[in-house]
Amino acid sequence: MTAVATAKAIKMRGEMRREDERKLTGRDVVRIAGVYLPAVSIGAATVSCIVGANILNRRSQAALASAYALVDQSFRQYREKLKELCGDDELHNRIMEEIAIENADESVVLYANGLCSQYCLTTGDYCGTPRLFYDAYGDRYFEATSEHVISAEYHLNRNYALRGNAMLNEFYEFLGLNRTEYGDQVGWCIDDYSEIFWIDFDHRETTLKDGRKCVIIEAVIDPSTDWQEIL
Template sequence: MKIPTGLVPKAERFLKKASPTILTCIGAAGVVATAIMAAKATPKALKLIHSDSRINHDGDPNAYTKKEAVASCWRCYVPTVIVGGSTIACIFGANALNKRQQAALASAYGLVSQAYNDYKRKVRENFGEEAHRDIMRQIAAERSSGATIISPNLINGSCLEFEGANEEQRLFYDAMSERYFQATISQVLQAEYHLNRNFALGGGFITLNNFYEFLGIEGVQGGDDIGWMVSDGLYWVDFDHSRAMVDDGLNGEVECFIIDAPFPPVSEAEYDEYL
């Protein structure tokens, strides 16, 4: 029987990707199997212990010592020990593979993030700021079919709007985290203001997730480790605003406001390289 072309590579990729899950399932099954085998082996072990005790202690089935008991019954538990050891190996193996995959994903994300920042910088250098904004509008339009992130209220009871102000919720696209959310224009402008206020009063460092807290939306993974730092020429976090018409998949084209930062947030290591 001829194996279809490409089937083996696909199977290899599937096994490589799913190996942590497979090992975890085997480990879970192994825990159950170890318990069952130990329970089944115990009556046989007790029978052997009592039998040997009668032989060694003039017919007394309970006169055995601990050492004699182990010598009499250890063979009964050999399969149980093998299964238990294999189970432990599967659990540790799944953990090791999972850590390796996470490290690979983190490395890939770092490369993609660096490439994206380099791309934005080169677009600005070679084609100007307007070309960059046009590309951001196109990206927003292409991704508008995804689910939007709705955040009608701010977190922790912190209100950035004037009491009684009845402003319209609008659709925004955050280019830094590449996601949509809903807020009022006042909320966004107040969030940018308070971010810069804390930037100036808080020792010259503000994180990306601090900005999302002011917006009232969830932070992103790694957002507490990157941000903006005071340096030569950077004492204020600037934001770019642009507007585009996007298809929300329900009502046709709707107005979308795009938020981007000319100076993207960086980690401390990246900041040290710029100095």
């Protein structure tokens, strides 16, 4: 539209000069500039739409973050109350095992060939052999060796100890898994109150409906959005 307006303005300018061979007046300039009004209007509308979309996107992200924080807080309260009523995490562990079994899908198996962390994951006869794992936070299954998982957990804790914080997506990268949208929003952070200087992982083996053995990976201290507030 600017190109069309420019051609029209040049034509108008030439016609005005030929009328009485005089210089253009201020009124003439205003008339010529008027042909650019549609282009300016559309440009202004475009900028307004971009700014408005950006504002709405930020509001949407803030709303999602607030909603996740509420769900995260509710889940932690539920888990603490469950432990208080039952005396230990046995019921929670049984629930997680049932979820892993129900969600099992033989066609959805990823292969991890990255690095990982530590904590007692018995290798036994699985030493060097890929086995099936269930990611409790990403709700997905993947195959990896026990050594890979142990290495990923170690490297996550190394970052945690050196930097004072770690994101969930870091753990996924060490495992060789795809990052998740929420993985940058939740994590762990060392603070003066919790004094948690190491992220322990719980590894529980369960049997799926098809008879396959599966190891559920879950941090003893769940990742939380609170870690960003501490930083």
